[in-house]
Amino acid sequence: MSELTRSGRVVRALGARSIRQTFRRPQLLAPIVVFPTLLLAIQTGGAGASIELPGFPPVQSFLQFMLAGSMMQSMMLAGNSGGIAFAVDIEMGFTDRLFAAPIPRFAIVLGRLAGTAALGLFASLWFLAIGLIFGAHIEGGVPGALLAILLVTASALAVGGIGAAIALRTGSASVVQGLFPLVLVVLFLSSAFFPQELMIEPAKTIAEYNPLSFIVEGVREPIISGIDATHTLEAVAAILGIVVLGLVLSSRALRHRLRVG
Amino acid sequence: MAAIEVAGLERSFGEVLAVRGIDLRVAEGEIYGFLGPNGAGKTTTVRMLTTLLLPSGGRASVAGHDVVAEARRVRASIGVALQEAALDPLMTGRELIRLQATLQGLPPAAGRRRADALLERVDLAGAADRRVGGYSGGMKRRLDLAAALVHEPSVLFLDEPTTGLDPVSRKTIWEEVRALNEDGTTVFLTTQYLEEADQLADNVGIIDSGRIVAEGTPESLKDEIGDPHVELLISEGEAAEAERVCAEIGRLLPPKDGKRVLVEVENGAADIPRVVRALDEAGIAVESLELVRPTLDDVFVDKTGHHLEKEESEDGGEEPVPA
Numbered sequence: 001m002s003e004l005t006r007s008g009r010v011v012r013a014l015g016a017r018s019i020r021q022t023f024r025r026p027q028l029l030a031p032i033v034v035f036p037t038l039l040l041a042i043q044t045g046g047a048g049a050s051i052e053l054p055g056f057p058p059v060q061s062f063l064q065f066m067l068a069g070s071m072m073q074s075m076m077l078a079g080n081s082g083g084i085a086f087a088v089d090i091e092m093g094f095t096d097r098l099f100a101a102p103i104p105r106f107a108i109v110l111g112r113l114a115g116t117a118a119l120g121l122f123a124s125l126w127f128l129a130i131g132l133i134f135g136a137h138i139e140g141g142v143p144g145a146l147l148a149i150l151l152v153t154a155s156a157l158a159v160g161g162i163g164a165a166i167a168l169r170t171g172s173a174s175v176v177q178g179l180f181p182l183v184l185v186v187l188f189l190s191s192a193f194f195p196q197e198l199m200i201e202p203a204k205t206i207a208e209y210n211p212l213s214f215i216v217e218g219v220r221e222p223i224i225s226g227i228d229a230t231h232t233l234e235a236v237a238a239i240l241g242i243v244v245l246g247l248v249l250s251s252r253a254l255r256h257r258l259r260v261g
Numbered sequence: 262m263a264a265i266e267v268a269g270l271e272r273s274f275g276e277v278l279a280v281r282g283i284d285l286r287v288a289e290g291e292i293y294g295f296l297g298p299n300g301a302g303k304t305t306t307v308r309m310l311t312t313l314l315l316p317s318g319g320r321a322s323v324a325g326h327d328v329v330a331e332a333r334r335v336r337a338s339i340g341v342a343l344q345e346a347a348l349d350p351l352m353t354g355r356e357l358i359r360l361q362a363t364l365q366g367l368p369p370a371a372g373r374r375r376a377d378a379l380l381e382r383v384d385l386a387g388a389a390d391r392r393v394g395g396y397s398g399g400m401k402r403r404l405d406l407a408a409a410l411v412h413e414p415s416v417l418f419l420d421e422p423t424t425g426l427d428p429v430s431r432k433t434i435w436e437e438v439r440a441l442n443e444d445g446t447t448v449f450l451t452t453q454y455l456e457e458a459d460q461l462a463d464n465v466g467i468i469d470s471g472r473i474v475a476e477g478t479p480e481s482l483k484d485e486i487g488d489p490h491v492e493l494l495i496s497e498g499e500a501a502e503a504e505r506v507c508a509e510i511g512r513l514l515p516p517k518d519g520k521r522v523l524v525e526v527e528n529g530a531a532d533i534p535r536v537v538r539a540l541d542e543a544g545i546a547v548e549s550l551e552l553v554r555p556t557l558d559d560v561f562v563d564k565t566g567h568h569l570e571k572e573e574s575e576d577g578g579e580e581p582v583p584a
Contacts, residue, residue, distance in 0.1 A: 093347030100311050103364055
């Protein structure tokens with residue numbers, strides 16, 4: 001068996017375990033599904049009329065506008081939950097089992113990220129289904145929906161890398177869990193839940209440079225108007241940036257963990 | 262070729278030197294008992310030998326491979342069951358063994374077969390599809406042991422495999438370790454239980470404060486301490502006279518209290534009638550008499566000045582934890 005095939009099997013097995021772990025531990029699944037779904041319901045019900053505001057992008061409904069934000073929220077919380085689960089593995093010594101196996105150590109991190117990416121995929125399908133059930137149009141059609149799914153899945157992998165790096169560096173589930181409010185701050189300081197054009201300073205400027213805004217717009221555009229190359233490329237660039245940051249931080253944290261045990 | 266060879270191995274955590282230049286050699290097919298109290302450096306040593314922690318100094322090889330330069334090869338040759346069985350409570354026993362088989366590079370069909378065979382071997386076939394969180398301590402240890410055996414390693418590291426287990430579960434693990442050893446597996450076993458080292462190990466290394474203070478077979482270590490002794494419980498007021506009589510038979514040991522007399526006897530049980538006769542002739546009444554052989558705890562006391570098992574109950578200190 002080649003090294004690549006073997007590593008692929010390990011990544012797949014660890015990814016499958018990570019998904020099972022999330023679905024078997026309600027406290028990991030709830031933030032990914034329940035919280036964003038409730039927020040979507042509350043915001044759509046309570047702020048639906050905001051689409052009439054001058055400067056609001058042309059959309060079919062507030063639900064249609066909000067789908068990308070909910071997917072982003074779910075994806076970010078999937079990344080955070082993945083980090084928590086990884087830290088729990090470190091705390092209970094499960095990662096020692098993995099580190100003591102004859103596999104490339106990056107496969108351990110990739111396995112965790114594969115699981116987080118799968119949860120991102122699940123989140124995008126969940127919210128697209130909710131949108132369609134409650135009457136939202138996907139203007140970009142099937143290709144647009146596929147693009148949104150792809151971007152959410154890839155961004156879950158990217159954000160999961162940051163969560164994994166923090167878990168590896170600290171080895172503490174409570175520290176990773178403590179980042180939950182920060183996740184919300186990053187989300188609310190992006191265009192996830194409100195159009196950038198209608199924000200006031202300094203939130204508007206922060207949202208303008210927040211990489212998450214680029215990803216949100218890349219996911220939103222195929223839903224509210226159709227596939228747009230500029231938005232898509234900006235989203236891909238933002239995702240790649242986060243992937244690189246996650247990889248660098250994870251690799252440094254992995255080295256640190258092996259040094260300190 | 263030695264299964265494990267260690268020379269001048271060191272590990273520090275900041276200012277704390279947890280392992281202070283230890284040397285040891287474990288022959289192929291041997292059970293090596295690494296005995297010491299909490300915080301002595303046992304787990305730190307095992308983590309270095311299993312490539313989970315980089316040494317600060319010295320060198321070590323396992324199954325002929327250097328633990329730093331050839332870490333992947335070391336990991337392919339060893340099985341590891343660490344302290345506090347590192348099991349995911351949300352997985353089933355079968356899922357865990359199959360995952361371990363994948364980690365060790367077994368093809369899927371072979372992994373499934375091996376998992377079934379191992380679960381049968383450790384008597385967990387009936388519980389294989391239950392989540393590990395519902396297992397008893399003994400079941401978890403057996404599952405952890407099974408996971409460590411999935412790729413038939415040549416060297417098996419067991420870090421305190423029976424700590425916290427009831428006597429029955431402990432015996433089951435011992436039997437399994439013996440059976441593995443009979444099949445040719447080298448076992449490196451850390452323990453804080455004297456009886457465990459005594460029962461299982463071909464050779465014992467005693468570690469205290471990061472240094473190996475004694476090494477040898479359990480029997481040779483106990484022989485170094487001296488002859489067995491007779492412990493006599495004497496009627497009140499006659500202990501001094503009993504000591505005078507016993508001093509003519511063998512060397513007196515420091516008494517535990519004013520009613521007891523401890524005398525070393527060169528020929529063990531064969532000397533008991535002599536002791537009884539001498540005391541009887543002196544008219545001294547003996548309330549009880551016991552022949553006490555040196556234990557590994559006596560070895561530990563001799564080498565370190567303190568008891569191993571007493572420390573365990575009084576001091577729950579652990580090895581330094583990295584920041």
